[in-house]
Amino acid sequence: MLRDPSIKYRPFPQVDLPDRQWPSQTITKAPRWLSTDMRDGNQALIDPMDSEKKQRFFDLLLKVGVKEIEVGFPSAGATEFDFISGLVQNGKIPDDVIVQVLTQSRRDLIETSFQSLKGAKQAIVHLYNAVSPAWRRIVFNMSQTEVKDIAITGAKILRDEAAKQPDTDWHFEYSPETFSTAELDFSLEVCSAVMDVLKPTPGKPIIFNLPATVEAATPNIYADQIEYFGRNIPNRDSVVISLHTHNDRGTGVAATELGLLAGGDRVEGCLFGNGERTGNVDLVTVALNMYTHGLDPKLDFSDIDEVIKTVEYCNALPVHPRHPYAGELVFTAFSGSHQDAIKKGFAAQEQRNDQYWDVPYLPIDPKDLGRDYEAVIRVNSQSGKGGVAWVLEQDKGLKLPKRMQADFSRVVQALADETSRELNAADIWGAFGQHYHLADDRPYELVDYDEARGQVGGERVFAGRIRLNGEERSVSGRGNGLISSVIAALRDETGLELEVLDYQEHAIGHGADAQAAAYVECRTADGRTVFGIGMDEDVATASVRAVLSAANGA
Known part of the structure; x- marks a missing residue:
């Protein structure tokens, strides 16, 4: 890398907008959403989707609730054309969903696009041509006038082809491709010329897709560009501003959110951010960011794992385990301090019992996305007592007293260090049973007992049978x-001296199948602290078992 990159790279220019309004705005409603998974996303795949995968993806988008879907580039080949035509001819497009196709500004390509949609109730035809200086100079070797003429010519063909199929409710989208790296005033000039041809109205507005085709600046500059465009485009009430950000700088979501603050009406992107290079904006993240601020995004991700499964199958690309909201590990804490905060957050949430979600480290309730709480805390060598206690509570319903949590966490820490891997619930339960002598090899084991009142005051009498090292004894x-x-x-039978320091109990479960868990903390004659646990349908029997568990550790 260069020590002075300024000799090779230039900073992106600021937008002259000293009275910008977007920083003080708030997103208050969901935008119109357009999925471009089947077009922009599909063209970025190593192996593009076949018809079966495209149909499966289309069905997923319908289930999620996307109402505008860019279904392909019909002039790209027979596979694309036939799939799009098949959607129309086979009646697979719901009445409240509008499909969109993309075309370059060439007569033959535009005509093919309209043919693919023949018979549709409603559709959007999306026309584009690049307008930025680099494309004009390097790719096309054209002047501004020549580039604008391409857009005007394409718009006229759109108008004329739509007139040939009057039974379809046609909508038009135009994209000054490479908008974010073009001169703002030239983009406005081109878009205004397209409006002069297509004559949009408030009842049937034109969609202007303003893409960060290659993300080249910070998100605030994209927001400035959007606000400037919205202020200066004529007949703003006849225009839908559609945001189409890419993620080359890793800030596609931020650029989209700031673009919405700046006046964007519509968001184009892909589920989980698939797309060329670093991808299109991630619709899932943008939508769920809104959801966590109390806004209904009008998209349904209540079964996020099914969405992931379908997208991974169709794209043949994995969703990263740390992907926002969707990744396998995003709701999982290994760190002891994180685990402790989450565990306390759940306890406080249950105690508070109001409708608001407020759990540390979890910006969204995993259950809202169809996830359970079992994977929220997982245990490895970085974990603490809170994490271990959480796993036992979720897996077995046990709520260990704090000092017992600390006692057992040392056992788990040693096991994690020894195995050098994550410990699952079975590992932890096995270690728990061994440490507190719940297995069959325990020295003290209850057979049965009776309890009665003695002759003096409130004295209690315990009479029972126990096995001591396999030998049954009456005590x-x-x-x-x-x-x-x-x-x-x-003490009378074996000479074992125990002093009770603490006793706690609670129910496991509810109703007829409920059990009792009892915990006892004792001090031995030589000053050691031992813990015991007992479980039984009867709380008294559970407490007896807890004492014997402690005796087994003495």
Whole structure:
């Protein structure tokens, strides 16, 4: 890389708009959405979609709720033409959906485009030609006048071809391609000339696609360009400004959002941002950004995994695991501090019980996208006690006391370090059962018991049978409660001394199938702290099992 890149690259010029209004605006409603997955996205694939994949993608877009779909470039070849014509002839376009086709400004290509849509109830024909200095000078070797004449000629052909099929409700879109790197006043001049031919009205406006064909500036400059265009185009009420950003600088979403603030009416892009080079703007991200601000985007991503599955199949491209909102890992925390904040956020959300979502690190409720909470926290060597406790709560319904969380997290940390991999719920449950002696090889095991009141005050009597190292024994003890009487029985029979420091319990589940979980923290005669857990349909039995679990760790 050059140490002084200014000798090779020039900064992008600012737009002279000192009284710009877009920075103080707010997005208050969803734009019109156009999916260009089947055209712009398709032409960027290593292996373009065949008819079967195109139909599957079209059906997905209908399910998501996209009402304007650019279905192809009919003059590109028989596959494109036949698919588009088939949609029309076979009645596969719903009445509330309008399809769009793209064509360069050449008579034969425009005529072919209209033929592909013959019989459609309504359709958009999208005409384009490049207008920026680099294209005029390098690609076409044309003057501004010659480039403008291409647009005017194409617009006249649009008008005349539409008149030949009066039964179709025709709409027109024109794109001064490479708009973002062209002179603003020249783009306005060309678009005004196209309007003079097509004569749009407020009832049937013209769509002007203002693309960042190659993203070459910061998003604020694109917003300035959009606002300047909107202020200066004649008959603004007869114009729909359509934003078509690419992602060459990695800011396609930001440019689109600022473009909406600047007066954009429509957004063109692809699901998950497929497209040439670094891609078109990602419609999913733009829509869900609105959703997380309380705006209905008018698109439905409530089954995001099905959308991903279809898009990956049709595009033969993976959705990145860190892709906004959609990636496999975007709702997943491995870091201990993140896990602790998320766990506390869910607890506070449940306790607060209002309608507003407010969970740290999660800008959207995964359930709104059809995801569950199991993968929100996953455990590896970076995880903390909150993450381990979350997995046990989600998988087994256990709500470990804080000090027990810390005790068990050390076990999990050691296991994660030893295995050098992510630990799944089965790994964690296996380690939990081993550490708290829930498996069959435990030294102390309950067989059965009875509890009765003693002769003195509130004294309780525990009389039961336990297995000690496989040998069944009868034990009994007295105390001021069930737990203390169990501890007394163990002391009298085996000499084990335990002092109870804490006891907690809660229900697992609801209704007839509910169980009780009991947790006990004890101190041994030599000052060590041990924890125990017991689970049973009966809360008293669960507490007995918890004491025996602690005894097994003493």
